[in-house]
Amino acid sequence: MIRLPKIVGSTMLLLALFLISSCSQQKKITYFQNIDQISEFNGSSFEPTIQPDDLLMIIVSAPDQEAASPFNLTTENIPTVIGQANMAQRQQQLYLVDKNGTIDFPVLGSINVGGVTKTEVVKLLKDKLLQYVKNPIVNMRIMNxxxxxxxxxxxxxxxxxxxxxxxxxxxxxxxxxxxxxxxxxxxxxxxxxxxxxxxxxxxxxxxxxxxxxxxxxxxxxxxxxxxxxxKSSSSTFNQNTSVWIAIASLVSSAVFSILLINKN
CATH class of the missing domain: 3.10.560.10 (Outer membrane lipoprotein wza domain like)
Structure with missing residues (x-):
């Protein structure tokens, strides 16, 4: 007869192994561990840089809007269907940054914007526009x-x-x-x-x-x-499920046969 203390000891051992495994697994899936040890975070300075193939919407305005008008791309009418009526929606044309990082700007010509930030592009355009427009305002957005x-x-x-x-x-x-x-x-x-x-x-x-x-x-x-x-272990097991079932069946049959022989 198996004594109780051995059963208790085995159970405690299995429980301890389970707890250790659970703690190890939790460390693998928990985000932001030791967050209290981070003293500072410098995230406010991040700003994306302009890249080739970016689509930019740039709108120039000024107190004298007529003076700013030549520096904007024309808008185009996009047909839409609302209910039974054909409608047209005006859409601002966009600047495509070419492989060299440049755009063709009205009046100002070719401007290199690749590899610089949005803030730097806005400042560059303002400086160039001051030759033609008083107090220019430049709004810019990356559309893609x-x-x-x-x-x-x-x-x-x-x-x-x-x-x-x-x-x-x-x-x-x-x-x-x-x-x-x-x-x-x-x-x-x-x-x-x-x-x-x-x-x-x-x-x-x-x-x-x-x-x-x-x-x-x-x-x-x-x-x-x-x-x-x-995932790799799970995939391997799933792919060979029939093999594992066959092996388990053979082992069970062998154990059952041995028990019958010992009994007799």
């Missing part, structure tokens, strides 16, 4: 700001960003967050800088990632979440 999230997330895909400012955690939230199989300590961000692809890696389980250069995403960034070992 988007990021792509794929891999082990709930809703992979491309997402448009209207604010021109998004963090990697916000992007992951837009994609429905990581699945349980997503590797949280090695998220890959692919970014193009001056025509060259740059790869960054982010560990969102550690709070210091908020000071990473990849915490804020730039337009056209690709965010990839790798599968963890659990």
């Amino acid at each position: 700001y988007k990021i792509t999230v794929y891999g082990e997330v709930v809703k992979p895909g491309s997402y448009s960003v209207s604010s021109e400012r998004i963090t990697i955690t916000e992007a992951l939230s837009m994609a429905g967050d990581l699945t349980i199989y997503g590797k949280r300590n090695n998220i890959i961000v692919v970014r193009e800088i001056n025509g060259k692809k740059t790869v960054g890696r982010v560990d969102i389980t550690k709070a210091d990632f908020i000071n990473s250069p990849f915490y804020y995403l730039s337009q056209n960034d690709l965010v990839y979440v790798e599968p963890n070992k659990a």
Whole structure:
């Protein structure tokens, strides 16, 4: 007969192993660990830079609007259907940044805007416009700001960003967050800088990632979440389910036969 203390000891051992495994697993999936140890966060200075293929909406205005008019692209009528009536909606034409980072601006001609921030472009245009317009006002917006999230997330895909400012955690939230199989300590961000692809890696389980250069995403960034070992193990098990069932059946039959022989 098996004595009670052995059963109790075995149960306590299994419970301890389960608790250790649970704590280890929690550390792998919890975000912003040790957040209290971060003394400061310099996020207010982030501003995206203009890249080739960006679509820019730039509107110039001034107290004398007639003087500012030549420096704006013309609007075009876009046909729309509302109910049974054909309507037309006026839409501002956009500037396309070419592969060299330049745009063709009315009157001012070719202007290099690639690789500089929105604030710097606005200042550059104002300085040039002062030769023609008194107290010019320049409003600018990136119209095709988007990021792509794929891999082990709930809703992979491309997402448009209207604010021109998004963090990697916000992007992951837009994609429905990581699945349980997503590797949280090695998220890959692919970014193009001056025509060259740059790869960054982010560990969102550690709070210091908020000071990473990849915490804020730039337009056209690709965010990839790798599968963890659990996903690989799960896939292997699922692919060989019939084999495991067959092995378990054989083992059970063998054990049952041995018990019958010993009984007799």
